Amino acid sequence: MTGLQDALDGRWADVRREARKQLAGAHFVAVAGETLEQARARVSRLLTELPTDPGVAAGFPKEYGGSSDPGGSVVAAEMLAQLDLSLMVKAGVQWGLFGGAVVALGNDRQHATHLPDIISAKLLGCFAMTETGHGSDVQQLRTLCTYDPATESFDLHTPHEAARKDYIGNAARDGRMAVVFAQLITGGKSYGVHAWLVPIRDEDGNPLPGVTVGDDGHKAGLLGVDNGRLSFDHVRVPRDMLLDRYGQVAEDGTYTSSIENDTRRFFTMLGTLVRGRIVVGGSSSAATKSALTIAVRYGDLRRQFRAPGEGLEIALNDYLAHQRILLVALAKTYALTFAQEELVTALHEVQTATGGVDEHRQRELESRAAGLKAVQTWHATTTIQACREACGGAGYLAENRLPGLKADTDVFTTFEGDNTVLLQLVAKGLLTGYRDAFGSLDGWGRAAFVAEQVREMVLERTAARSLIQRLVDAVPGRDEEVALTDRGWHLAMFEDREKHLLDGVIRRLRKGAATKKDRQFDIFNDVQDHVLELAKAHVDRVVLEAFVAAVQRSGEPLLDRMCDLYALSTIEGHKGWYLEHGRITPNRSKSVTAKTNELLKQLRPHMRELVDAFAIPDEWLDAAILREEGHRQDTMAAHDETRR
Secondary structure, three states: OOHHHHHHHHHHHHHHHHHHHHOOOOOOOOOOOOOHHHHHHHHHHHHOOOOOOOOHHHHOOHHHOOOOOHHHHHHHHHHHHOOOHHHHHHHHHHHHHHHHHHHHHOOHHHHHHHHHHHHOOOOOEEEEOOEOOOOOOHHHOOOEEEEEOOOOEEEEEOOOHHHOEEEEOOOOOOOOEEEEEEEEEEOOEEEEEEEEEEEOEOOOOOEOOOEEEEEOOOOOOOOOOOOEEEEEOOEEEEHHHEOOOOOEEOOOOOEEOOOOOHHHHHHHHHHOOOHHHHHHHHHHHHHHHHHHHHHHHHHHHOEEEEOOOOOOEEEHHHOHHHHHHHHHHHHHHHHHHHHHHHHHHHHHHHHHOOOOOOHHHHHHHHHHHHHHHHHHHHHHHHHHHHHHHHOHHHHHOHHHOHHHHHHHHHHHHOOOOOHHHHHHHHHHHHHHOOHHHHOOOOOOOOOOOOHHHOOOOOOOOOOOHHHHHHHHHOOOOOHHHOOOOOHHHHHHHHHHHHHHHHHHHHHHHHHHHHHHOOOHHHHHHOOHHHHHHHHHHHHHHHHHHHHHHHHHHHOOHHHHHHHHHHHHHHHHHOHHHHHHOOOOOHHHHHHHHHHHHHHHHHHHHHHHHHHHOOOOOHHHHOOHHHHOHHHHHHHHHHHHHHHO
């Protein structure tokens, strides 16, 4: 194993090695050209054949058949994403969302009753949160679940079409039970969104009385996932099917909770389900690695045009424009890999800690997961498209995997949270440190918030804290005196942009509060563009710090240069801002571009090594242009020899 692969495989290298071994061959790989039913049937069958140790089910408690390894569970899902994104999502719905909700929100009796069958996939389930009329604004769901003391049961009801549960994985075909989120009403009072375990089909697969099941049908991708719709017509749910870790209803209808505030209780419940968001971000990066591996390897083979006076055609990867596309994307993919590992480590530590939930760490985790998921999924969308174009007509053929990767990852930008909304959550955390003050997840419209209360949050180091601070402190006062590859200068530039944007948002909010008074929506809506840039700058800084820490741990020279490329290409991408705000001179800006191009030339001979370090087996990549690689290399060598 190379030093690069060691660094990329990270803390859960054993999980990655086992996945490559246990899932070897083409058995689990996505199949192009299937019909909807063929894809669903294949993925459903493979779900029951997946290893559980290690595997996506590793996050469950040991006493029920899991490994109590939430971090390993996330990494196992990332590995599945390199095989078949439908299979990854299906596994994520079953063990991450459905099973994860039972673990996080249920009681000991519910765990003992249901978890063994969930882990073994004998009981397939759904996670029924999203409604046709309410996606991101989960706190305002319209499904009702009303307690009746006379029958000691709840009445679960969909009051209108917009309250229908939609896009629900496992609902159209396989799910037998669902975790259903609805407004809990007892004694004539609503206590906010809670979750219930609700059977939706009998043993023969027929919908139960009062349950209407629909099929979302063909989607742009993820054909193997049976997304569907669920509606409930006064379905009776026994009292003991309420997942009541955070809110209990007594036989007489009395409601009790250890968290009195409805909004705080709601966010605490959602916070326990953060693993799904982390899986989506990591899986996006896994798919991006597959696309880059295919494109880089093809770029070494494919030749086009001759240099004047030379007989040989030039390989695509030798063109600066091609390097600008693939190597820059590759550097960011490396950076996101290390940021993801830090995030997974934080998740693992929070969810395996004893002595209760550390609220500050939980909130920090949720904010980091939201921001990183947005950046990872947008990067996947952009990079996979770039890889498709970099492979020309071959990239458009299904047999070369790229169209499937593009189609299957497209939904990730809105899956597990719309990216724009998630970035606003990141910014809210930076502005106040207390998300509860903002009410729901609806952007900014219901903010019970006074702009004067905004306080600047001290920027918290995310990795190798003492190292990062030492590097920043060592930067000379004048930019012209600093080498373009000075790591402290990179860190200071990223941090300065985040701080400036934060200060600007605070000033604009205070000004809006003074002029718009009680028009809360306008106060925030007028600075929404600024807020989103702040969140992106924050994530950029977090990602760079993770990369710097990884370089320090590894000591790999090639990794060090990739970190330079990530930092400088990001600064170059925002050079308009840096010039506009006097952070760099025009000459410095030109030097950044020149140094970036110099790094690309230095890294060009290592492109294949950089993607090979992802260690994705050829059978998993399953691209015809790579299967033909050996033959084409022989042909090209003979062709070149003839020309000579």
